[in-house]
Amino acid sequence: MAEGTPDVKEARRMLGKGICIAGVGETEQGIISDRGSFELLTEVTRTTLDDAGIALSDVDGIVTAFSFVESTLMHSTTLADYMGMKPGYFASVAVGGATAPLMAVQAAMAIDAGLAEVVLCVRGDNTRSGISSSGMIAMAREMSHGAYEAPFGLTTIGGYGLLAQRYMYEHDIPQEALAAVVATQSEHAALKWNAMLRDVVSVEDVMNDRWIATPFHAMDCSLVSDGAAAFIVTTEARAKSMKKKPVYITGIGEGFSHQYISEAESVASVRDGLGRAGRRAMEVAGITPQDLDVAEIYDSFSFTPLIALEGFGICGPGEAGDWVLEGNAKLGGKLPMNTHGGLIRQAHLGAMHHIVEAVLQLRGEADDSAKTEFNGGNHQVPDAKLAITNGSGGILAATSALVLSSEPPSAA
Amino acid sequence: MSEKPAYTKPLPDLRPEDATFWEAMKEHRFILPCDDAGKPFWYPRKYAPGTLSETSWMDASGNGTVYTYSTHFIGPSKAYKGDPPHIVALVDLDEGPRMMTILVKDEDGYPSLDPDDVKIGMKVKIVFDDVTDEITMPKFTPAG
Numbered sequence: 133m134a135e136g137t138p139d140v141k142e143a144r145r146m147l148g149k150g151i152c153i154a155g156v157g158e159t160e161q162g163i164i165s166d167r168g169s170f171e172l173l174t175e176v177t178r179t180t181l182d183d184a185g186i187a188l189s190d191v192d193g194i195v196t197a198f199s200f201v202e203s204t205l206m207h208s209t210t211l212a213d214y215m216g217m218k219p220g221y222f223a224s225v226a227v228g229g230a231t232a233p234l235m236a237v238q239a240a241m242a243i244d245a246g247l248a249e250v251v252l253c254v255r256g257d258n259t260r261s262g263i264s265s266s267g268m269i270a271m272a273r274e275m276s277h278g279a280y281e282a283p284f285g286l287t288t289i290g291g292y293g294l295l296a297q298r299y300m301y302e303h304d305i306p307q308e309a310l311a312a313v314v315a316t317q318s319e320h321a322a323l324k325w326n327a328m329l330r331d332v333v334s335v336e337d338v339m340n341d342r343w344i345a346t347p348f349h350a351m352d353c354s355l356v357s358d359g360a361a362a363f364i365v366t367t368e369a370r371a372k373s374m375k376k377k378p379v380y381i382t383g384i385g386e387g388f389s390h391q392y393i394s395e396a397e398s399v400a401s402v403r404d405g406l407g408r409a410g411r412r413a414m415e416v417a418g419i420t421p422q423d424l425d426v427a428e429i430y431d432s433f434s435f436t437p438l439i440a441l442e443g444f445g446i447c448g449p450g451e452a453g454d455w456v457l458e459g460n461a462k463l464g465g466k467l468p469m470n471t472h473g474g475l476i477r478q479a480h481l482g483a484m485h486h487i488v489e490a491v492l493q494l495r496g497e498a499d500d501s502a503k504t505e506f507n508g509g510n511h512q513v514p515d516a517k518l519a520i521t522n523g524s525g526g527i528l529a530a531t532s533a534l535v536l537s538s539e540p541p542s543a544a
Numbered sequence: 545m546s547e548k549p550a551y552t553k554p555l556p557d558l559r560p561e562d563a564t565f566w567e568a569m570k571e572h573r574f575i576l577p578c579d580d581a582g583k584p585f586w587y588p589r590k591y592a593p594g595t596l597s598e599t600s601w602m603d604a605s606g607n608g609t610v611y612t613y614s615t616h617f618i619g620p621s622k623a624y625k626g627d628p629p630h631i632v633a634l635v636d637l638d639e640g641p642r643m644m645t646i647l648v649k650d651e652d653g654y655p656s657l658d659p660d661d662v663k664i665g666m667k668v669k670i671v672f673d674d675v676t677d678e679i680t681m682p683k684f685t686p687a688g
Contacts, residue, residue: 293614
């Protein structure tokens, strides 16, 4: 761990303070038409505070995201006011699907800077039930250029499709590889108490599904859902007096390759741009892909985790499809991936649920068998100690990744 | 040959810096923005990305190669409801830049190319589709 460039050493210095996640929470997911956006955020805050065994008055920082329903340019302070908080640190992060890991990084930096000690990171929305037309436009604008892309009838799904088809062309990837991601994650979602889609589907089921935009069938696409999730970032010292075993953030990394898909240089450059996030997070953590026990990888589409697995160095270029087809991503496989079902089968809240699931895995709490009212099952990876998780905003434009560990970072 | 239907699809957002491009399109001239070294780029901006030099313009051939495409079975809005699938493509122009477009069957600018007739690497050429009195869209059709 002594090696590393000055910037990597600086990241280790910060995380060496024992920056950790001391509580997590998630609501039911799906169609929740009887609750508003701020209500969902507050509901999940209560769950998360309970998980950590602390009161709202113990929280001195808040990091939120954005809402497609409740439009405000001051989201974090609007929520703080709604909940009756007077936080010493507040920020709203808005980088699409990269937002959740960036919220954790923002909280860590606030703690390092002495601005707060216990930071609530919370995101949620009633996107499915309550989206406004301006919210819809904002969502589309995030993905396509208003003059030189949108007028050609591009959808977000098709934007990913453009990159996916080129990836499949260059590496001779069969359609079955994409379907295998969906089938694998459907097995995991069947066990997760709050997953929207609980049925197990086969590769053939996905292949026979209706087309949305090539190479994606409906089942290759992520869900649109209502719901909320949260986590509390603090220091090892503060976490000691809390209820749960802390999960340490031992690696952070970011990568950017393009904003609009027309601007993406090549499959290789996109893989490298998003891959930098994961590779750097692992470098800061002082680990290699072989050390990982579980991977919660952003999965906006079935193709998305394939290029991320390659970018992070977990698989070689063009090899992730076979890797998934061989069963390596399944529970019981070499590196179980998206053990909660992911955006494709559980719910879409950016990467929030990926972080929550990684924390539950590293605490040994990913067994939902006791949740009989939700027909939960056991999706725990036995003895999981190290996880990687990431989120990507835009069409694989901006990526943020975290390495999470059940053990504190070793001395630099 | 059927009569060309009224255009109901989204039109480009127009900013002052885009006027030169769309005015040329209206005259069925395809031009590309360039930086101060004469290197063309896409998409048009007042200042060239990277160098931030003032943009100049060059005449372009309108010839290119399909880098990738996605056949859309569902469009982005109600305006596409009931339409046959449309093919959004990224085309590598002979001059270098890559641009997004839609692939069409013939020089009238509509209807969509048949999904069975597209493949990565195929040569395409520009079609000027006067969708309104003000806007001419750069669409592409198989070359030769």
